[in-house]
Amino acid sequence: MVEIRRDIHRHPEIGRNEVRTSALIRKKLEEYGVDAIERPVPTAVVALIHGARGPGRCVALRCDIDALPVQEETGLPYTSENPGIMHACGHDMHASMMLGAAKILCGMRERFAGCVKLIFQHSEDTLPGGAKELVEKGVLENPHVDAIYGMHVLPDAHRAGQVGFHIGPITTSVDLFDFTVSGRGGHGSQPQNTTDPVLAAAQMIVMMQQIVARRVDPMEMAVFSLGSIHGGDAPNVIPAEVKFGGVTRAYSESVRSVIKEQVQAIAKGIEAASGNTVHIHYADGYPSAFNDKELMDLAADAVRKELGEDAVVPCPIQCLSVRISASMESWVVSPAPI
Missing domain, CATH: 3.30.70.360 (Alpha-Beta Plaits)
Structure with a gap:
């Protein structure tokens, strides 16, 4: 996953131009053996992974894949090769993390019923944003999404291995x-x-x-x-x-x-x-997103089980106000809790 993340970081693409990025994502998903891959728009990717325990609910995982119009000056060995464009908001990490989740889920189908829908969203940072377009294209249907999870890296708030949770309004x-x-x-x-x-x-x-x-x-x-x-x-x-x-x-x-x-x-x-x-x-642009308590509790319990009690930390509103932003999850509050 580190190699994939650095590859995506090295080749950043602005919203609605994520051609190489989406192609790489599709290639990896095919390698992992997901059950279906769709392109509701040219540079977004949606995939399905069905559980082996029969019918059940559909849970969506969502990440963003676009970069920002920023000149990278980090000097890293995997620095951006595209002048004036950089993954400065962590979307390279989001995409590679969700590819990692896809690989794991494909290997544990026998442990769950229903399905997981993976939504790799284009153009998160270009208003009105790709999320609304994807919702209008029907990505939350066929099968209907019962709940959706998303996350964002926040290195200045928590250390590696910690996951911050907040119930209620999470983005503006x-x-x-x-x-x-x-x-x-x-x-x-x-x-x-x-x-x-x-x-x-x-x-x-x-x-x-x-x-x-x-x-x-x-x-x-x-x-x-x-x-x-x-x-x-x-x-x-x-x-x-x-x-x-x-x-x-x-x-x-x-x-x-x-x-x-x-x-x-x-x-x-x-x-x-x-x-x-x-x-x-x-x-x-995006409306505010509101985190559902039941879903947050489920996610926190899963993190505790895998990473330990210390991995679950609060993400206070004071912290969020420094980076108040919004994402796809805010568009799906009514049809699917987050």
């Missing part, structure tokens, strides 16, 4: 937004003849940073972060357009809705006050 929703403030530009010496989109954008940014502080319950969690802003080329010319964008995250759908509503209200107010036009583009 994630939504991207882009704003375009358009109006009348002009020379900086005559601001009265402009609608000053720069000032309007600045006012919007400041007001939106107050949403979490003044519109979200202090007992809830939300993040509103701005990551880019662009407008104008000359310091003495007021541009006719300013663009900026960022990301919002929340654990509850109610908070998620509050943020969107407040953003719309602020945009309308700025339009009325400044004379500019504000265009908002939302990219709705």
Whole structure:
């Protein structure tokens, strides 16, 4: 598995372009002897392993396989060979770990009934994400998935050999937004003849940073972060357009809705006050994922049995808030507990 992981790490691929990665996964699954392999989309892989004890429930295991647009500078012997692309989020480990699980499960069919569905998800880090697409393609049916498990490496929170568990909300929703403030530009010496989109954008940014502080319950969690802003080329010319964008995250759908509503209200107010036009583009991403207590207890018991009591550790929300993110499991809360 180490060799496979390093091979995947050496050849990272951006979401929806995981051609080599998915081909390697299919090859290994065929070698291990899984019962069926499907490609619901060109760069995702879904496999089935049937137990020898007859019909039963279907449990899905899910991992992500895409890389990030990051230049690797680790100097490792298996460093990325693809310029500007790196497995910087651990998906190379996730994929190889699940291949390891596939190999083990194929060798222990006589010990379980039902089946295990392995979902190697493409494009996790590119919103709206490959998960929604796979769910819409029916990967949770034929056979119907009764429960789904996923995991993520977190080296800065636990030592090797430990598995962190948390019951309840485990990831946030994630939504991207882009704003375009358009109006009348002009020379900086005559601001009265402009609608000053720069000032309007600045006012919007400041007001939106107050949403979490003044519109979200202090007992809830939300993040509103701005990551880019662009407008104008000359310091003495007021541009006719300013663009900026960022990301919002929340654990509850109610908070998620509050943020969107407040953003719309602020945009309308700025339009009325400044004379500019504000265009908002939302990219709705993953909803929050919620860990089912019964399934978490089952998994924790299995870890204790194989690795010992010390291997099971809590994964507190304070730890998760450092890396709040979302994944495929969040799309399947209704049809399958996680």
